[in-house]
Amino acid sequence: MVDGTADAQPSSPPLVEFRNVSVVRGGRKLLDSVSLTVREGEQIAILGPNGAGKSSLIRAITREYYPSSPGPGVVFRFRGQDRWDAFDLRSHIGLVSGDLQHTFTRGISGREVVLSGFFSSVGLFSHKVTPDMERKADEILEFLEVAHLADRPMTEISSGEGRRLLIGRALVHDPGTLVLDEPTNSLDLAALHIFRKTLRKIARSGTGIVLVTHSLPDIIPEISRVVLMRDGAVRMDGPKTDVLTNEAIGGLFCVPVRVVEEDGYFYATGY
Numbered sequence: 001m002v003d004g005t006a007d008a009q010p011s012s013p014p015l016v017e018f019r020n021v022s023v024v025r026g027g028r029k030l031l032d033s034v035s036l037t038v039r040e041g042e043q044i045a046i047l048g049p050n051g052a053g054k055s056s057l058i059r060a061i062t063r064e065y066y067p068s069s070p071g072p073g074v075v076f077r078f079r080g081q082d083r084w085d086a087f088d089l090r091s092h093i094g095l096v097s098g099d100l101q102h103t104f105t106r107g108i109s110g111r112e113v114v115l116s117g118f119f120s121s122v123g124l125f126s127h128k129v130t131p132d133m134e135r136k137a138d139e140i141l142e143f144l145e146v147a148h149l150a151d152r153p154m155t156e157i158s159s160g161e162g163r164r165l166l167i168g169r170a171l172v173h174d175p176g177t178l179v180l181d182e183p184t185n186s187l188d189l190a191a192l193h194i195f196r197k198t199l200r201k202i203a204r205s206g207t208g209i210v211l212v213t214h215s216l217p218d219i220i221p222e223i224s225r226v227v228l229m230r231d232g233a234v235r236m237d238g239p240k241t242d243v244l245t246n247e248a249i250g251g252l253f254c255v256p257v258r259v260v261e262e263d264g265y266f267y268a269t270g271y
């Protein structure tokens, strides 16, 4: 097992470096002494059952949550810095979450969804969109193969299509890493297939991926490292083939399972 901190390159500080990070909210420990290092461009999955603390970990990465007891032995760094601002974060991390999709309730067009990424807004209001921004948005719509959705209102497209537009929104600043919190929730088989194809294309373009999920088949073949979480703590962290075993996955979800691999994807069966 690798602890995720051993081979960080001294020449380039990790994107995220956490040691002994605990987060308490409403008297409840959401993260319990978490240590995790994510390097720039790395493709990893964070897997765990409902309530494991996966979204809380993402909130700590995006600086929505801070360690509850900072002090000696607690490291909470972004690109080697103890402090950073939202602008710095946005240019390195693009965030796609299901929560975000629910906020797009007005008839905002596909192009506007992508353009709103420049302003971290939900749609456009009095924002000044430059020709460069327009060009970038069209380039992203093409890359994600959703140019046909550019003029369609978000309220009239499917969950899968909406999810791909939100990825586009997260890519406007060319972030080195895309963080996706349970991105396949509510997608049917066809939408899942297209979504995975899109994610694989992004991964192959060199963008880092941090994928949060409770579903093994979400782990696209390009992802080589898997972190297991339960009860707010990291239980295991290492190469995919070491972590995705019957014992580890069965123990994580507290059910007997058989983990099978097919064409680079992993599935849990027999439960």
Ligand SMILES: Nc1ncnc2c1ncn2[C@@H]1O[C@H](COP(=O)(O)OP(=O)(O)OP(=O)(O)O)[C@@H](O)[C@H]1O
Pocket (backbone or CB within 6 Å): 025, 026, 028, 029, 030, 048, 049, 050, 051, 052, 053, 054, 055, 056, 057, 214
């Ligand atoms: N702001 C909060 N205050 C108190 N408890 C919280 C808060 N946010 C989350 N929790 C609790 O902390 C635990 C971890 O929640 P979190 O959303 O991080 O888990 P998760 O692994 O993302 O779960 P899921 O897969 O169901 O989305 C849960 O038991 C949840 O009810």
